[in-house]
Amino acid sequence: MPQTRRYIDHHCHGIVDADLTRPQLEALMAEAHLPAPDGCTQFDKPLGLLVRRYCAPVLGLDPFASPEDYVARRTELGGREASRRLMQGAGMTELLIDTGHRSDTILDVPQMAEITGCATQEVIRIEAVMEAAAKQAGSAEELVSLFAEMMEAFARDAVALKSIVAYRVTFDIDQTRPDAGAVVKAAGDWLAALEAGESRRLDNAVLIRHALFMALDICVERDFPLQLHTAVGDLDIDMPKCDPTVFVPFIKQAEAMKVPLTLLHCYPFVQQATWLAEVFQNVYFDVGFTLNFTGPQAIRTMEQAMEMGPFFKQLYSSDAFGLAELHYLGRIQFERMMDKVMGQWLADGDITLKEADRIIDMITHGNAARIYRLTE
Ligand SMILES: [Zn+2]
Structure with a gap:
């Protein structure tokens, strides 16, 4: 390719x-x-x-x-030169970077632009914004108003928002918008839990629901997507409750508001994600770092990603964190596995080379450019 x-x-x-x-x-x-x-x-x-x-x-x-x-x-x-070679080898054009995870230990957005030579854009993790607001807030009311101000301010320079609701409280929660009174009460409870050392991060379901619905409002205003961490991750994931089909009530509300939702990595629920992408106008998905972690066997994941999901709903992602190797391998694995799938379709006479090329263009950049409003 x-x-x-x-x-x-x-x-x-x-x-x-x-x-x-x-x-x-x-x-x-x-x-x-x-x-x-x-x-x-x-x-x-x-x-x-x-x-x-x-x-x-x-x-x-x-x-x-x-x-x-x-x-x-x-x-x-040297780590710097090794990383530079791998990042250049990955040959990405644009990186949309989630800065909400261990951001003090990794390069920031401008530094990533420098080492990769890519255009870089920031994606704001809403739970991290709430945690930052809590550090400054003296009361429940102040936390709620500060969070709203910070979300508006951060969103201004971003291309999307992201939630890790699945990590923190799973998808198996009440999926309605909480009222203002419930939000202030939850803010008070959570600040007290932080103070008492009973909570070290945002794990209050009411506050996360509040953040999610505020995120939808901002996405409408700014006309950009909300990314949702889906399934595979570390020990914090309660896997059966992170099946994205559990989140259908929320997805429906986002669809009514015309907010694109991008389901990230999805493994082992890739088939569920592709079904959601088929059914809902606003659902997009990627298989992200699954392709790296399944190594030589990644073909099965790619086959699932290609078996039902509309071509105009799939996105490319490495979900690389920390190692330039993961950025490089993301590209290598995507190309190798996509070549295998398309090679089979070509051999079966199901597609032409030109059509295959058009589909790959949609997945590698066309769909993302459209929903994140990225001009070339
Ligand atoms: Zn990630």
């Missing part, structure tokens, strides 16, 4: 450009909250194979370099 194709990574995070020790590198290759057991390594899984097979040559090593050689070469080049 041509290296010149426009690619919009509609959901990713900043990287660490410092030199990394092997434990630090392995921690960023994992969703696990603890390191691999003694004597085991994160290189011994599908993603680890991909790093050795595809990233090693970008750093000037042979494919399948040992983990020891890989880490040594990365250190010899």
Whole structure:
């Protein structure tokens, strides 16, 4: 496929450009909250194979370099240069960056533009805004008004909002807009819980619902999407309650307001996500970092992504966090798996090369450019 194709990574995070020790590198290759057991390594899984097979040559090593050689070469080049090579290799055109997760440990939006040479845009995580507001608020009323002010201000320079409601309270919640009295009461309860050390982050379902509906209002005003973390993640995910079909009542309200919802990564509910994309006018989806974590076996996820979802609803994302390797592999995996699917359709006579190219254009940039209002 041509290296010149426009690619919009509609959901990713900043990287660490410092030199990394092997434990630090392995921690960023994992969703696990603890390191691999003694004597085991994160290189011994599908993603680890991909790093050795595809990233090693970008750093000037042979494919399948040992983990020891890989880490040594990365250190010899320096974290900054290794990251630069991988990011340039990824060949993205635009990055839409979620800055709400561990933002003190990774490069910020301008720094990402500098190391990648890409146009970069920010996506605002609404739970992080509420947490920032809580740090400054002296009372429940003040938290509510400060949150509204900060949301307006942050949204002004962003291209979308994002929620991790699935992480914090799951999709299996009351999905109606809470009234003002309930919101102030919840704000008071949560501030007290923070004070008492019983809560360390936004985990109050009423406040999250308030944030979600305010987000929809802002999305209407600014004519941009709301991204929803869906399913796969770390230990905090209560998986059965993060099936996106559980969130249909909210999706319906967003559809009535004409707000595009983008379901992020979706695994293992890719089929559910594609069904939602089929049924609801406003639902979009990606399979994100699933393609990296399923490694050589990623074809199954790509086949599911292509089996029902309208072509005008799928988006490209790496969901890379921390490692430039994950940005690079996101592109490699998407192209490899899409080539396999399209190759089969071509062989079966179901499509022409020209049609395949048009569909890939929609997924790599056309759909994202349309819903995020990105001009070339
Ligand atoms: Zn993410």
